[in-house]
Amino acid sequence: MxxxxxxxxxxxxxxxxxxxxxxxxxxxxxxxxxxxxxxxxxxxxxxxxxxxxxxxxxxxxxxxxxxxxxxxxxxxxxxxxxxxxxxxxxxxxxxxxxxxxxxxxxxxxxxxxxxxxxxxxxxxxxxxxxxxxxxxxxxxxxxxxxxxxxxxxxxxxxxxxxxxxxYYSTGINPVKIFVEDEYTRACPGGTGFTKCGGNYAASLISQVKAHDLGYEQTLWLDGVEHKYVEEVGSMNCFFKIDGTIYTAPCVGTVLPGVTRRSCIDLLKHWGYTVSEERLPIADVMKASEEGKLEEVFGTGTAAVISPVGELRFEDQVAYINNGEIGPVTHKLYDTLTGIQWGTLKDEMGWTVPVE
Amino acid sequence: MxxxxxxxxxxxxxxxxxxxxxxxxxxxxxxxxxxxxxxxxxxxxxxxxxxxxxxxxxxxxxxxxxxxxxxxxxxxxxxxxxxxxxxxxxxxxxxxxxxxxxxxxxxxxxxxxxxxxxxxxxxxxxxxxxxxxxxxxxxxxxxxxxxxxxxxxxxxxxxxxxxxxxYYSTGINPVKIFVEDEYTRACPGGTGFTKCGGNYAASLISQVKAHDLGYEQTLWLDGVEHKYVEEVGSMNCFFKIDGTIYTAPCVGTVLPGVTRRSCIDLLKHWGYTVSEERLPIADVMKASEEGKLEEVFGTGTAAVISPVGELRFEDQVAYINNGEIGPVTHKLYDTLTGIQWGTLKDEMGWTVPVE
Incomplete structure (x- = not known):
């Protein structure tokens, strides 16, 4: 005390x-x-x-x-x-x-x-x-x-x-994301799982590059193979592919976000299958080609839920849900913000009054 | 101006x-x-x-x-x-x-x-x-x-x-080095080649670990394969094996040290072969077993040249030059410090008067 x-x-x-x-x-x-x-x-x-x-x-x-x-x-x-x-x-x-x-x-x-x-x-x-x-x-x-x-x-x-x-003064509009293939955010044995300042200083160059290319955020791949999706900007990232929801595992290189954890809990509570296996970016792009990339969104304290409408990886572009926020993304946003602002009952026991 | x-x-x-x-x-x-x-x-x-x-x-x-x-x-x-x-x-x-x-x-x-x-x-x-x-x-x-x-x-x-x-108040005594096999300092696409604060904050945990184990410094391996030698503590690192001198290449993950560059210049000037190819730690330990690991030293502004007397990698220990400073290490130290303090003529044109 x-x-x-x-x-x-x-x-x-x-x-x-x-x-x-x-x-x-x-x-x-x-x-x-x-x-x-x-x-x-x-x-x-x-x-x-x-x-x-x-x-x-x-x-x-x-x-x-x-x-x-x-x-x-x-x-x-x-x-x-x-x-x-x-x-x-x-x-x-x-x-x-x-x-x-x-x-x-x-x-x-x-x-x-x-x-x-x-x-x-x-x-x-x-x-x-x-x-x-x-x-x-x-x-x-x-x-x-x-x-x-x-x-x-x-x-x-x-x-x-x-x-x-x-965070979105004009409503929740899906963002355009650039998949970073040159710079890396984290590698095993490093500090990717922490909120240390160094992680953020190191990421700025990719943010500048993404903006220059007309994108709002960067999607980071793993630092060893540049193959698996990890985070988007300074948010965790979720992908709904053919009914299953994927997000990168927190095994040292990914920040264990509080919003991330809360989304996983809600999704499981609602009966969705959530996979925390590593997801190759190639699988994401292939799913898009096959019409199976249903929703993509970032999660973080600042924006809560940030829908992704477009994903560019090298020369490929994936357009997601016609640039509209998807139903699962929307439901997560409504539920989380409802609990946070107290307009919905907090059945998860997540809120703490300031008395 | x-x-x-x-x-x-x-x-x-x-x-x-x-x-x-x-x-x-x-x-x-x-x-x-x-x-x-x-x-x-x-x-x-x-x-x-x-x-x-x-x-x-x-x-x-x-x-x-x-x-x-x-x-x-x-x-x-x-x-x-x-x-x-x-x-x-x-x-x-x-x-x-x-x-x-x-x-x-x-x-x-x-x-x-x-x-x-x-x-x-x-x-x-x-x-x-x-x-x-x-x-x-x-x-x-x-x-x-x-x-x-x-x-x-x-x-x-x-x-x-x-x-x-x-830097060494009691004379230049070789240091004992622990080869870090868990934490990493840098990976491609990151900030390893820069003097940004984040690199140093991330390295502290290994320094603490090395000290706890009775070692003075950490030798960092590459962040992708944990296979190639990169830096020692916050110094560059040189290995003399069977007459040839090796140091890690400055390809994004290694700090391009001013003392490093000066040592390479002097060594080449003296007729040594300097290799900047990547050197596996396994080759260093094998050379030690075969009696071919002649000298190891770190280079940096603070200590100038820091001889290494002992190197531990997993369960193997390499003892170098019977714990004594080697002749090339010593010659580099004498030459560089001679030029820096003005007791030797600066034939390389490296010094700048403050007038």
Whole structure:
């Protein structure tokens, strides 16, 4: 149980127009900080006004990317109360990330307590326009000033919050995806299963390339053979082929997404067969040719469900469901967002009230 | 040509004992900063007192590891003057890193001018004890506060300096190396050839493991087959087998080290055959069994040349040259350090005076 000292901002910022929030553009009045010192552990948990961090230019996070993060959201329910979606899953994933990255780990209950306490303080920042939410960003950075490559003796765990808009302001339109055949995101023995900063820095070049070619996102193939589908952009990816739903297995190179896991649970609950065997991109393109590639979608906290309307691999293009969102994709979107915003009953026990 | 505004510290720190400098522990009085803004380019180059950076908690460097760095040294010559070693190579490498990482690039001449200008201001920080030098750390960070994953609109290029001791305070003793067979450092299509932070964060777990097993460093194998030798710790690696000298090719997964390149040049100049073909770890262990593994050493800016005395791969252990530094390793060390500290004539044209 953390002892969190709360010294909130005395002057509050003007709230932005909740019809034009964007993603990760506005930040709330306060942030949560916990220090970690080798030999002492976590200490000095506090909520303070959102403010610039004072970081030594030799701090290890700025040189060796010793950093990890999580992303989750707080949702405004129709009755005005606020809830979280599976925050324990984020807490567990950050522990797995930090073990791989040699960063200190925060116990699940402390992580959830920290999130809840900050969201409670920032409760009036949780927007209520349809599709909006409060994005919560916990992250850990190595703060010791030291240029030798080794683990750091000091760290900070920080949470900032950002009110965010509906990811698709004009409704859910399927995206065009470029299958990356040159750059790789992850390989066995690496950090693909973690939310470490390095995974994202390494991916930017493919995003730029996809945009230049007129595509919105990249579909990553495995790093060893460039043969099996892994993730799309920074989302997990699902393929419905001839009635069966495929998604890449979480065996070290794929991020174990909370939305991914929730989709698998719902799909199985609804009676679908979900395969987590590795799926070759060639099989996806062949299924498209044979008219069996029924639906493709990405899953992630930001967009929840992101339908894919077009997939380009080398010289082949697969058009999916005539560029329309498919029925399973739509049902997942409606169910998940219904549970998250509290318009549907949470039969899965996934939501956690912020009281 | 940069217009660098110089406003140095008015109060100077006490200089540390140059017999106990360590590596990356002490920092000089001043630092150099250049801002980069999308649509404007590099601007406001300045030398200011060494001080904490004020970084927004949503700055992209803290979340997505959008950062790169370089490392080089300034050396005190016997006549009291100061020189650099191949700073243009570091400038070129940072350009290659930053292109891969979608960070802005600084022209070679501006990079070298920035380094020279800061070292000139900090000239009295260049130590003169044998084996000591002024380590120079240029780095680039993405400073825009934004949580969506995309390139940043603002960056900073910063140089800090740290007086450093002889890397091996008790003389050059060969190190014990553990061949990593579980974790990987790099795979094709990734960032292995760059000095991006993410490469180093990902490597820590193997360093911890090697230390726990009683080894000082990790030898990395390729990420696809775990078969070919690539790098040792954060150094390049050379193997002398039956008269021929092998080092891994720089084909995307291996850092193109400045010391590596200089060693290859010297070895060829001396008449050795240097092979940059991929070398299987099995061949190294077999050569050891047959008594043909003559010398192994790492190369890097920090230690210059680091002889390897023992190599463990799975259950096999190779002992090299009876745990003594080998003659070629020793000659490279003497020649390179002689050129760097100005005790040998620089026939290669590698040194650059700081005037």
């Amino acid at each position: 953390l002892n969190i000292k709360i010294t909130p901002a005395t002057e509050k910022k003007a709230k932005p127009d909740s019809k034009h929030l964007g993603f990760g553009v506005f930040y709330t009045d306060n942030m949560l900080v916990i220090d970690h010192t080798e030999g002492i552990g976590w200490h000095d948990a506090r909520i303070v006004p959102y403010q610039p961090l004072s970081i030594d230019p030799a701090a290890m996070v700025l040189h060796y990317a010793m950093e990890s993060f999580e992303g989750l959201k707080a949702y405004r329910k129709p009755d005005g109360s606020v809830q979280l979606f599976r925050p324990d899953c984020n807490a567990e994933r950050m522990i797995n990330t930090n073990k791989r990255m040699c960063l200190p780990t925060l116990p699940v209950e402390d992580f959830v307590q920290a999130v809840k306490t900050l969201v409670k303080v920032e409760e009036d920042w949780v927007p209520s326009e349809p599709g909006t939410s409060l994005y919560i960003r916990p992250f850990v950075i190595a703060t010791e000033p030291h240029l030798g490559v080794r683990t750091s003796k000091t760290h900070q765990f920080i949470i900032i919050c950002s009110p965010v808009g509906a | 940069l217009n660098i505004k110089i406003t140095p510290a008015t109060e100077k720190k006490a200089k540390p004992d140059s017999k106990h400098l360590g590596f990356g522990v002490f920092y000089t009085d001043n630092m150099l900063v250049i801002d980069h803004t999308e649509g404007i380019g590099w601007h406001d180059a300045r030398i200011v007192p060494y001080q904490p950076l004020s970084i927004d908690p949503a700055a992209m460097v803290l979340h997505y590891a959008m950062e790169s760095f370089e490392g080089l040294k300034a050396y005190r010559k016997p006549d009291g003057s100061v020189q650099l070693f191949r700073p243009d190579c570091n400038a070129e490498r940072m350009i290659n890193t930053n292109k891969r990482m979608c960070l802005p690039t600084l022209p070679v001449e501006d990079f070298v001018q920035a380094v020279k200008t800061l070292v000139k201001v900090e000239e009295d920080w260049v130590p003169s004890e044998p084996g000591t030098s002024l380590y120079i750390r240029p780095f680039v960070i993405a400073t825009e506060p934004h949580l969506g994953v995309r390139t940043s609109k603002t960056h900073q290029f910063i140089i800090i300096c740290s007086p450093v001791g002889a």
